[in-house]
Amino acid sequence: MPSDDWYLTDDVEEFLARAGEFLRSRPAPHTVHLTVTENLRSSGARPYGDADPEFGVLAGEDGAGVRAAFLRTPPHPLLLTALTEEEAAVLAARLADEGRGVSGVTADRDTAAAFAGAWRRIAGAEVRLRQRMRLYRLGELTVPQPVPPGRARVAGEADRKRLARWFEEFSAAIGEPGAQDPEYWADERVRRGDVMFWRDSDGTPVAMAGMSPKVAGQVRVVAVYTPAHLRGRGYAGAVTVEVSRAALESGAEEVLLFTDLANPTSNGLYQRIGYRPVSDFAMYDFG
CATH class of the missing domain: 3.40.630 (Aminopeptidase)
Known part of the structure; x- marks a missing residue:
């Protein structure tokens, strides 16, 4: 035993x-x-x-x-x-x-x-399978083409309200409303400077991606989110490339991320960027 x-x-x-x-x-x-x-x-x-x-x-x-x-x-x-x-x-x-x-x-x-x-x-x-996930590790960083108009920037003090709102929307979209307090999450991200926006040619933020603190040489890309009405234009891929690059430049030995296996679009996107499968995970809810 x-x-x-x-x-x-x-x-x-x-x-x-x-x-x-x-x-x-x-x-x-x-x-x-x-x-x-x-x-x-x-x-x-x-x-x-x-x-x-x-x-x-x-x-x-x-x-x-x-x-x-x-x-x-x-x-x-x-x-x-x-x-x-x-x-x-x-x-x-x-x-x-x-x-x-x-x-x-x-x-x-x-x-x-x-x-x-x-x-x-x-x-x-009662037991219910909520989500099947795949852990990926970055190999060679590749920029998917074409790159959408605009550029990346780090979210700052003036972005707190947008960060909180987008994190709340992101949490609801992945089925984890209330995962963290959105205001607290936004405050911490501004303090650490670890969320990037992709902004369009007018300078308006259109997508975000963050990264976890570096621990044991690893950094994980988190909270990749594009508002629903702006999806399908390459913004998520563009901001993920830039936050992945920032993680590498911070000295991370491994850059990781999780995907929902039920979403073939995101799994395909991350592999085009250079992420390679490591292992599969699962989340169960108990009644």
């Missing part, structure tokens, strides 16, 4: 002291764990809501090293590193026994399916 030697904590510094080296050892598959914990560690507020975050670390064989880890920022889904089917069942039983409500799970495809199945059996919850 797999070990139930999970150490649970609500302290991000304690979690990173135990699991940080493990997470940094494979920065691509652990990209979300790395960026979420960095946001929690560095921000003076709670960027993901008012509830206390939860963390877990599974010790390796004979208590040496780290085998796996999880984090959760309620009400968001549990975020797991890779587990075997048996390990997923043991963790599900542990969390259910302790009465910890779990709204869903996000992990690599096999781990997510294993945990969702175990949670359904143990907790009696």
Whole structure:
């Protein structure tokens, strides 16, 4: 039987002291764990809501090293590193026994399916596959042709309201309304200068893309968004190229992004830019 030697904590510094080296050892598959914990560690507020975050670390064989880890920022889904089917069942039983409500799970495809199945059996919850995702890594950056008129610029102080509104629209479009407070998200992006607009020939912003903080040499492209009435004109590709270039110029060793596998347009676009598949992930919601 797999070990139930999970150490649970609500302290991000304690979690990173135990699991940080493990997470940094494979920065691509652990990209979300790395960026979420960095946001929690560095921000003076709670960027993901008012509830206390939860963390877990599974010790390796004979208590040496780290085998796996999880984090959760309620009400968001549990975020797991890779587990075997048996390990997923043991963790599900542990969390259910302790009465910890779990709204869903996000992990690599096999781990997510294993945990969702175990949670359904143990907790009696309804389980729904919300999204299948693919993680990409940038190879050789390529500019898709033709490039639309205009140029990129970093979003600044005067762009706060637009950033907040677009992030709210983006979150709704991907099925995650309320993922973060839009005003807080906009404030942080302006402070860090990590969102770029593509502006048309008149100087009007027509699309945005951001990047996560650099952690363990990796940066992830996030929040690529074009308002519905402006889509199909190449703006998303153009701004993604520029934010990817900025990530490389910042010294990132790996530039990553996730796509929704149900959207063939975005998957095709990112591959034309030079992104190559790494692995598939899945998100399940629990009733």
